[in-house]
Amino acid sequence: ADAIMKLLEESVYSIPGRGTVVTGRLERGKLKKGSDCEFIGHNKTIKSTVTGVEMFHQILEEAQAGDQLGALVRGVKRDDVRRGMVMCKPGSIKAQDHVEAQVYILSKEEGGRQKPFTSYIQLQMFSRTWDVATQVIIPDKEMVMPGEDTK
Template sequence: MGLLDKIKEKLLNRDSADTGFLTDDEKELREYEEYYTPQTGVADGTYAEFVISDVFAITGRGTVVTGTVTGGVFRVGDEVTVVHGSNEIKSEIMGIEQFRKTCDSVSEGANAGFWLKDIDRKQVNRNDIIKKHGNTDI
């Protein structure tokens, strides 16, 4: 049996807890994965947050907010809550736009604009948070 065969045999028959072949980075990642608990709602699509950077009133359309998605995925038609201080205002995403292109959805890290239903420009400010209804934590 050659050296390559011995290595293959050891890899195939090794215990899953055996970390002898892992680099330090791989060991650290494995430890992290064992203790990491994902944010509640990420898997079922209910967790999503958007931080507002600017607010516009567009004549004939309503209120548009721009900002960054800090977690999760937003889609057109999602029922959302705008957290403004201690007040929470219910709304719906009527449209999403990124760099002058209409989108059906945006995910974490994206800069976008949301057209919000039944929201007045004076009801929201910079740094307010938009979250999905299924998300109970800020």
């Protein structure tokens, strides 16, 4: 079976007379002209339809996973979508507000932290094309030292 389409949005452009173009790398699946899609992220979900697909100024009928592309989308204003949102098949991805992870905290010598931290510290989390302020909860320790692993 084909993978479900997912594009990580990098930029958004408004082209006079044409509409809004979102650019990014197609992570998985295929993207075709006429495909329904939705944009998820930044506390919103926006439905649209792809009206054109281009890669390096070449019009495509279909883009494949790994392609760096621009997708012309219907009924979406430039300010409606922004970097970090995910463009996907409608209903295929759900936004989350909690993440559980196993992490290693870099030491000062490795280019990381100098001081330990405790639960409820505010940190910036980065992932591919987005970043967000987060609150970290450490379930099984009082504090984490630089150079340690934690959950």
